[in-house]
Amino acid sequence: MSAPATPLAPPRRRPARLRTPRRPAAGPRRRRRSLPLTLLTGLVLLYALVPLVWLFVNATKTQAGLFDSFGLWFDGDFALFSNIADTFTYDDGVFTRWLLNTLLYVGVGAGGATFLAILGGYALAKFDFAGKRAVFAVVIGAVAVPSTALAVPTFLMFSKMGLTNTPWAVILPSLISPFGLYLMWVFASEAIPGELLEAARIDGSGEIRTFFRIGLPLLAPGIVTVLLFTMVATWNNYFLPLIMIKDPDWYPLTLGLNAWNAQAATAGGEAIFHLVITGSLLTILPLIAAFLLLQRYWQSGLAAGSVKE
Structure with missing residues (x-):
């Protein structure tokens, strides 16, 4: 007869342990503020904004108010709108002519320089050909040469061609931007994958179609950067039009405003400092608008390539 089965012993219960509360996950550490860096940033901001504030404040004053009031505060007579109207109507509205001339120089010169820089930078970055290193050396050398050093040889060459005192004397030199070409070269090398x-070529796409359908959209941040640089350089160009153009009807805004400012020093000339200041304020507004409108395209390119997939 078999022995009775022994009942299974109940499992031993482990003593309950007190759970330690979990510590909350540490959030992102707050960056420590650097007092010297904050002071330096404030000084740079002050250095950049004070001239703009001075320009706007004094554009609201009359000719007499410029000398009777503090430079960084408003006068009792707010004459901004009347100054703007007088700026556009003075001397038969020549300011409008200068503004249109500047838009012509910027549109054709800066726009053409940007387009040529795009084509050249894309070709240098994505094609191999004989003499590529020589082209690189020429471009770097051209970037190192200041534009003022080329002004006199350019004037002599254009005078032989009979192009001085014409808009082409300002437009044609503005079409060449060595720095823009180099910038597009470097940007295209990283922004457009060779694969x-x-x-696209395996799928039967031609080179022109590949450039406009694939390459050009990828180059948008670099295009905006080059466009802003060339536009500002052409808009603020003073020395080249000074030696190339004698006819006031073809003056850009930089030369025109300088001519107005020089009237006070000529015999029998009329001092119109309030119009010079108002015209200077109107001159910088298109540049500010261009930077604000194109800023999002520029910022989108600053982080390109920063995230590895």
């Missing part, structure tokens, strides 16, 4: 171009 993407090879895939």
Whole structure:
């Protein structure tokens, strides 16, 4: 007869342990503020904004109010709108002519320089050909040469061609931007993958179609950067039009405002400092608008390539 089965012993219960509360996950550390860096940033901001504030404040004053009031505060007579109207109507509205001339020089000169820089930078970055290193050396050398050093040789060459005192004397030199070409070269080398171009060629896409459908959209941040640089350089160009143009009807805004400012020093000339200041304020507004409108395209390119997939 078999022995009775022994009942299974109940499992031993482990003593309950007190759970330690979990510590909350540490959030992002707050960056420590650097007092010297904050002071330096404030000084740079002050250095950049004070001239703009001075320009706006004094554009609201009359000719007499410029000398009777503090430079960084408003006068009792707010004459901004009347100054703007007088600026556009003075001397038969020549300010409008100068503004249109500047838009012509910027549109054709800066726009053409940007387009040529895009084509040249894309070709230098994505194609191999004989003499590529020589082209690189020429471009770097051209960037190192200041534009003022080339002004006199350019004037002599254009005078032989009979192009001085014409808009072409300002437009044609503005079409060449060595720095813009170098910038687009460097940007295109990193922004456009070579495998993407090879895939497009395998699918039967021609080089022109590949450039406009694939390369150009990827180059948008670099294009905006080059466009802003060339536009500001052409808009503020003073020395080249000074030696190339004698006819006031073809003056850009920089030369025109300088001519107005020089009237006070000539015999029998009329001092119109309030119009010079108002015209200077109107001159910088298109540049500010361009930077604000194109800022999002520029900022989108600053983080390109920073995230590795």
